[in-house]
Amino acid sequence: MDIQTKARTELIDITDRIRASVKESGIKDGICIISTRHTTSSIIINENERGLRSDILEMLETLIPENKNYAHNQIDNNAASHLRAALLGNSATLPIEDGHLVLGTWQSIFFVELDGPRNRSVNVKIIKS
Numbered sequence: 001m002d003i004q005t006k007a008r009t010e011l012i013d014i015t016d017r018i019r020a021s022v023k024e025s026g027i028k029d030g031i032c033i034i035s036t037r038h039t040t041s042s043i044i045i046n047e048n049e050r051g052l053r054s055d056i057l058e059m060l061e062t063l064i065p066e067n068k069n070y071a072h073n074q075i076d077n078n079a080a081s082h083l084r085a086a087l088l089g090n091s092a093t094l095p096i097e098d099g100h101l102v103l104g105t106w107q108s109i110f111f112v113e114l115d116g117p118r119n120r121s122v123n124v125k126i127i128k129s
């Protein structure tokens with residue numbers, strides 16, 4: 001699945017696209033693994049609410065400031081992006097029951113861009129159980 005991001009750091013709700021992939025697979029019971037192929041992006045599950053999206057980005061800046069004397073910045077000026085990706089993780093795993101992703105009412109799946117804008121690729125693996 002290709003994603004064109006638009007900002008340096010942003011959360012993109014990919015829930016509908018993942019749901020469509022699950023439907024397309026025809027699998028009724030199984031597991032869906034969503035993973036990013038990049039070292040400066042993440043997959044998280046949380047609530048899609050404007051204030052919270054902004055709070056998550058602010059938390060990243062607080063925990064891992066953009067401008068600090070990182071060793072990796074001597075060869076590639078994006079150490080904060082890698083560190084944020086390491087903190088958030090690169091995949092999410094969800095059950096599939098009765099042909100649907102098992103998500104709570106307030107849960108959405110986000111692709112987190114941490115070094116954009118870029119063309120990104122997300123892998124969706126659906127396994128029958």
Ligand code: ZN
Pocket residue numbers: 072076077078079082
């Ligand atoms: Zn780098």
